[in-house]
Amino acid sequence: MIHFQRVTRKYGDRIAVNQLELSVSSGQLLAMLGHNGAGKSTSLKMLVGLLRPSEGVVQVGPYDVAKNPRESSRLIGYVPDQPYLYDKLSGREFLEFVAEMHGLTASETREALDREATRFELGDFLDRLTESYSHGMRQRTVFAAALIHQPEVLVVDEPMVGLDPHSIRLVKDLMREYVDVGRTVLMSTHMLSVAEEIADRVAVLKSGTLLFEGKVSELRLNAPDATLESLYLSLMDQ
């Protein structure tokens, strides 16, 4: 469903992502791991069309993201690390806007709004201006917006930052359920425990280069008793 084909992204002379070759199939959750500046967010931004690759192609389904940004974004739901909400819109109005932009009809929008409001427990807040939301509420509203059109691909950048334990559980269950029905999730995270718990595969990046891509069990082949944390750190030390 997602394909990075020899993708390189440069910022001036600095190479942020170097010849990235990565695919995520339908029904899979892939967690991108790496230190700060490893190229995780840049890769995700190229996937959602906010950046173009300097070289290579990023594809979502059949679409080259750089050539068909509109079509590819219809397939994607994106939760950024620093989400944006219109302060002067209520949660309901914001979700309606996103749903309508994805081409949902009025009845589909109502249905989708009820579904996501229930899923993310937004009921009491839905008609308040988003400027009054707490961080957790904002994050839940952004998740609801990303899922309102039931995208084939969910892209999440640091999903757990600032969430309370209840919301973290909610998000983890949601992402797992999402791939269990055949959809695709790509997330970047620093929380190795989360990756270990819910990801089907992990991709470890260091300075823009893919060091490892596969199942956690494959990473453990040489050290069966090691934790993901120690495996990750030893990879980084190489």
Place this chain on the structure above:
Amino acid sequence: MPTPPANPNIPANLPVDSVCEHLPSEERERQIFWKLRWRTGCSQLRHFVTKARLRTSLVVGLSLLFWCGLFAMFYGGFDFIIKNVGPPGVAYHAQTVQFIFTLFFASLQVMLIFSSGIILYGGLYSSVEINFLLTLPVRDSRLVNYRFQEAVFFSSWGFFLLASPMMVAYGLVVSAPWYYFAQLPGLMLSFAYIPCALGAIACLLLISRLPKLRGIVVGTAALVIISLAYLSIWQTLSLSHDESVNATWFSETFRRFEFTRGEWLPSTWLSNGLLDAARPYNQDPNDLPWLESGKYLVVLVSNALLLHVIVLWLGNRLFRKSYCSLHSRQARESRTGSVWIDRIANGFLFPLPKQTRLLIIKDLRLFRRDPAQWSQFLIFFGLLLLYFANLDRFRQQRADLSAQTWVNIVSFLNLAVVGLILSTFTTRFIYPLISLEGKRFWILGRLPVERDTILWGKFLFAAGGSWLPCAGLVLTSDLVLNVSGMVVSVHQATCLMLCIGLSGMAVGLGAMMPNFQEQSPSKIAAGFGGTLNLVLSALYILAVVVLTALPCHFILLASSGGVASQMLKAGTLAAWLGVGLVSSLVLACLVTIVPLRSGLRAFRRLEV
């Protein structure tokens, strides 16, 4: 750039149409965006009416006052032209009014190009909202249009505020027919749209072709235009002592500004349209004023529409590519140089306790490294300096008592202007200082520093930092106007009182009414406390300037042998000046001490 071969695992036969058919049509997309704008607009309006009443009434009230003031000024000016030059239809009338109109509109035209281009840049390339919208299936041209509409609105409201009283006044003075007033909105809107669209086109092309040089290009263009305008104005005003405003001067000036009357300029189309619509019908069926002005309206509207299409076409072609390339630049490394400034500041501040000194230097560093602060400071004070440097025309008639009176009045007006500009800075930058410390209060709050020291540090930073440039400006104005030593001393004393009072008020009110929810200083300043600070500052400036200006004015008249000397004795006038200065001092102490004391009390109790 080599494109890798298609991945064989990718399902390449998923029809594009299956996704596209669910996406909104252009018309639907337009409706959705208008709905978004309508909803955010209504919500914002509700906020203004319910939660920002003071600011809203102040802005509306002052705008109305400004509009009426401009209207009265233009009405008087056009009435003067009618009486002294001739009514509409007379050649000299048309020539004079056309000169005024074209110069006025051509200047605004240039400003509109720059402001819309800069606003569009901010909206399209460095906005978080656009980051969000780019992840939705929105057409690029829609995004550009959405932001362009905002750029047109925000850059042209000033044009409407300035131009509408002039146009209405002209229409009323010349008793223009109904179609003059009917055509006004169309003429103004279509005119404003053209430079705004040109600014947008320039912005899109510049970011697309020269993303790295955008700042240099815009800066150089602005500098060239300012220099040319400055040169033209300088040449127009630089009369020798025996010259005066006569027919030769007018002809020469008229010729010098010929470039503003170019046939291809929208400002000329607007001016001609207005003049044609306002002139009387002379019963000649081949010369219908409404038709002639209508032609100019059509030219303006058609050009505006054409440029609108070009903006959208360019937006569709260039926007996403230029957005990506702009955000692919290598982040500039911020260097923390200029340590010598800190050393000098530290040297100046040596009498203060070490902790206060450290706090002031911290605020100085933050100010220095935030271009939003020092650039605005530099622009406003630079413009004032430019204006003050051109005041020496008053020196040419020094023997004339009325000229001397004007010199005196202008010198005090300049002092008031410096104060007013300073009050906007204390409101915009000093008032939010305590609110902005909210998120960082875990640092300051846990340091072994008295909270009072923190607040005193802010006050000293504000007062000291503002006094030096303000005193310099006021001194420049006084030296150029060549006012007496007594006036210079009074001005410097008043300036010091203004700096201390305004700083005390801003720091004190800022500590009394902190807003820790907001991270943007401009939003903090735009709240109730900030608006209150601005209003009180304006009243304080007015009071201090009037208290010192009036006695100085009468002393001048008395010393020049004017009418006042017969009514007021020198001793009384000196006493009056003394009372004025003492009253100003008392007022300065009040506006410094009362808010600061309340601020200190509030700050000691502060819990974040």
